[in-house]
Amino acid sequence: MPRITVSVDGVTYEEEVEPRLLLVHLLRDRLGKTGTPIGCDTGNCGACTVTLDGRSAKSCSVLAVQADGSEVVTIEGLARGQEWHPMQEAFHAEHALQCGYCTPGMIMAAIDLLKDDPDPSEEAVRRGLEGNLCRCTGYSNIVRAVQRGAREMARQEAPRETRPETRQEAPAS
Ligand code: FES
Ligand code: FES
Numbered sequence: 001m002p003r004i005t006v007s008v009d010g011v012t013y014e015e016e017v018e019p020r021l022l023l024v025h026l027l028r029d030r031l032g033k034t035g036t037p038i039g040c041d042t043g044n045c046g047a048c049t050v051t052l053d054g055r056s057a058k059s060c061s062v063l064a065v066q067a068d069g070s071e072v073v074t075i076e077g078l079a080r081g082q083e084w085h086p087m088q089e090a091f092h093a094e095h096a097l098q099c100g101y102c103t104p105g106m107i108m109a110a111i112d113l114l115k116d117d118p119d120p121s122e123e124a125v126r127r128g129l130e131g132n133l134c135r136c137t138g139y140s141n142i143v144r145a146v147q148r149g150a151r152e153m154a155r156q157e158a159p160r161e162t163r164p165e166t167r168q169e170a171p172a173s
Helices: 023-030 086-093 103-116 122-128 140-157
Strands: 003-008 011-016 049-052 055-058 071-073
Touching: 023 049, 049 103, 055 103, 086 103, 086 140, 103 122, 103 140, 122 140
Parallel strands: 003 071
Antiparallel strands: 003 011, 049 055, 049 071
16 A cells, blocks of 8 residues: 655644545644544535645545645644634634534635735625535525635734834833
């Protein structure tokens, strides 16, 4: 069996895999990354979306051997300790989920779309998430969440002196 080396959420794994093993099954069944769900197994729903070398990928449409030498990030790799990623916070704040099954994939795809368009319009968000299906929410709150997450990510990346809430008052003379 082929032996692969893959980094998942910052940890490097060496695994022997069958050539037909899908990345999503490697993640869930071998590495315990059950935060990445399987919705359809046919590349249609986007629930299994992760990032593969920095870009979003449906992990049910990638063979584990194709991930050899790559860096994978799943929804479980986004938080920093107890601190959620801004996009996770935004989905929570905007009530952008009901059953939550689509949410890991939505969040991973949303973060990816901001790499090309950091301040997306509603239309751009809807277009960017076309490959991710949600059966519950009607998408409106998801769109708002992505735009909110985008604003917060931009704020966090801005130089400190441009952040109003971190600006220091001049000492009284
Ligand atoms: S489970 Fe991968 S796209 Fe649906
Ligand atoms: S919240 Fe249920 S599928 Fe999206």
